[in-house]
Amino acid sequence: MCESCAAGGLDRREFLVAGGVLGAGGLLSMAMAGQPGAAIPAPLARRPKTPAKVLVAFLYPPADVVNEGRMEDSWRTHNWFTWPGNQFEPQRQERKFTEKIREMAERIGVAVEFAPQAIYQEAKVAAFIERAKSARPDAVLIVNFWNTFSKWSFQMATESAPTAIVYHSVGSNHQLPPDYLRNAEGLYYIHSIENWDEIERGLRAVHAKKMLAQSRLLRVSGNVPSPARAHEPRLDVEIVGAPADEFNAIFDAVTADEALVREAMEIKRRATRVVDVTDEYFVEAMRAHRAVGRIMDRYGADAITIECLFLKHRKPCISFAIHNGNLTPCGCENHLDGTLTLMLGRWLLERAGFLHNPEYDTSENRYFGAHCTCAWKLHGPEGPSQDYWVRPFFHQLPKTAALDVQWTPDEPVILAKYLTGQDTLCCWTGRVVESPTSPPTGGCATRVLMDVDGLDDVCKMYHGPHPILFCAGRSEARRMKAFAKMHRLTLLGNV
The missing domain is CATH 3.40.50 (Rossmann fold)
Incomplete structure (x- = not known):
């Protein structure tokens, strides 16, 4: 699934001021899941970051x-x-x-x-x-x-x-x-x-x-968990809840001023190709981007995950791509495991991660990932940019904008996922085969095909929805191994 994750926030100058040093994600206890509750009062100050x-x-x-x-x-x-x-x-x-x-x-x-x-x-x-x-x-x-x-x-x-x-x-x-x-x-x-x-x-x-334990994850959903403030027990990340209605109200208050429209058209200009997306939805994407930044700023959040599948014109797919590329972790569908992994990668690898859903070519023993929020800055904010198309979100009208990012063939990649409540970190290494076109593949806006190192059955990699792909090699994957070893996590994979 790919439908909007969350809407991203500020104009570039506001973003740089509000972004600062950004950190990693968290988990609410199982007892909290799905229980209604009241959001905590905002605004909240950002948590200070002191060095380890x-x-x-x-x-x-x-x-x-x-x-x-x-x-x-x-x-x-x-x-x-x-x-x-x-x-x-x-x-x-x-x-x-x-x-x-x-x-x-x-x-x-x-x-x-x-x-x-x-x-x-x-x-x-x-x-x-x-x-x-x-x-x-x-x-x-x-x-x-x-x-x-x-x-x-x-x-x-x-x-x-x-x-x-x-x-x-x-x-x-x-x-x-x-x-x-x-x-x-x-x-x-x-x-x-x-x-x-x-x-x-x-x-x-x-x-x-250390950075994870000084970070705050904002969780936006229809039902705010109770209590609305908690910590993920292993990574010690603070988590706060906010209602989806609050995000919607912030979005609705964003006006399409000249600066916002210029930013929207810049996203369009950078695209290698635009397929069936009108200017209206580029503007809506940047309204969502500004809304994401504003709600994160209101709650002093270092990362965000939003219950986003049915936000219609408020979908934040492009906002999440921008934020993740600037090392502000944004996770789709109110999914904690995936967002925590993005946050871990932000500090351990200093790279944007691609949260996605998995599929498998069992005939060729290859891994396939697809989703709608891939960053074009996959090698850090100062690194090179990937080419991208802009095409409609794959699952639901209206035809809001999403990025079809082209991954570099033969580049080394890491597939990672932190499993909350299980004290487990999964990490697999491999190489990009290509970004397959759609059709013949389906899935979502960005699609990646991967050869996995030394694995006889690619389906053994499955650890649930929303793992994270990082543009990084075996040397960087060993940072995951060090993290797991030092912080008492079980390491699964081929590292």
């Missing part, structure tokens, strides 16, 4: 400590440099890692604080844990350069913060890496060779969770 805080510590003994037999391990009587050995130069490695970690943390937007000295004593381990408990960081990053310190790294990781990254360089372990690190819940264990990408994945997972 990560404490970083290095584990290794200085050379003089080993040479003088002051190490706290069984090798000290031999003045023995266990793996990584006496030529590893851990102090020099610490300087390099510190520089890299600072750079990526600044780029991502994470605040990092480093322990003042490398830790190699049990008392210092205990002191770090107590300091962390007092400082309450969002995560710790433990970099272990010494074979016999694995248990200390585990202790520091599991007792200091809600989640952790443990980096253990190859050659700093002897024999198999410890199972208690590899398989620990809530801990991202990296055993690799100078793998900056993996450390960045862990930091991005910390950042995404």
Whole structure:
């Protein structure tokens, strides 16, 4: 189904002011679903966004400590440099890692604080844990350069913060890496060779969770759930409800001024082709866009999902395409799983997602997705634009405008879905085959055909309606893996 999702809001200048730093979505408890209630009073201020805080510590003994037999391990009587050995130069490695970690943390937007000295004593381990408990960081990053310190790294990781990254360089372990690190819940264990990408994945997972937990999702529906304000329990996203009548009244109050008409005609001008959509419905699309922005601003929302299938001329398909392209997550049909996944992708991948409904070519073992709200900015607001047609919404009169976005053949893509209430994240990688024409395919305005990596039966990918396609590859998909591992989610898929 594709019928309008929600109407999007402000003119471009208003949008940029109101948009700010936008975040991720939420879930109302199952007990709330479908129960009528009163909307909360508006306006609401946007929730402030503070950066995630990560404490970083290095584990290794200085050379003089080993040479003088002051190490706290069984090798000290031999003045023995266990793996990584006496030529590893851990102090020099610490300087390099510190520089890299600072750079990526600044780029991502994470605040990092480093322990003042490398830790190699049990008392210092205990002191770090107590300091962390007092400082309450969002995560710790433990970099272990010494074979016999694995248990200390585990202790520091599991007792200091809600989640952790443990980096253990190859050659700093002897024999198999410890199972208690590899398989620990809530801990991202990296055993690799100078793998900056993996450390960045862990930091991005910390950042995404922090932003989600400071975000508000506006849920617009005919029946406002009771209570009208709640939190999704795993991602800790705030959710507020608003009545559809309020959105309709905001839309009806929007006038088609000169600026709005210019924006409508700009959407038309950019199109590669317009099929059976009159100028009237370009204008209605931008009225919906302004209404979406205004109701989001009224509720201080970072994301929105609207019960949108029967909004008639108020359908916000193009608004959602614009907002998602600007990293403001907008989900169709009042669907929480899909909107939460859009919000997760906004912070973890910094990409717009395409919420859609799935279909399957079982003869060719290919995945097919179709819907009406695809962004033409699929690679971030500053990235390239996809070509698009404008054609009528597929299911219901009047002939409101929707985008038929053309996806790039052979581009890597991720199919993802967060399953609320199940503590599960699904993630599949593959490549675009094409954007099939309609006919011969049906579905909705934008259609994508995908080859999935290493899957014998494409129907195994089905996890219900409204998964999300992202233009991203296997490297980015591993950010999903890091997020699932650190925040105690079951990961399904082929990553």
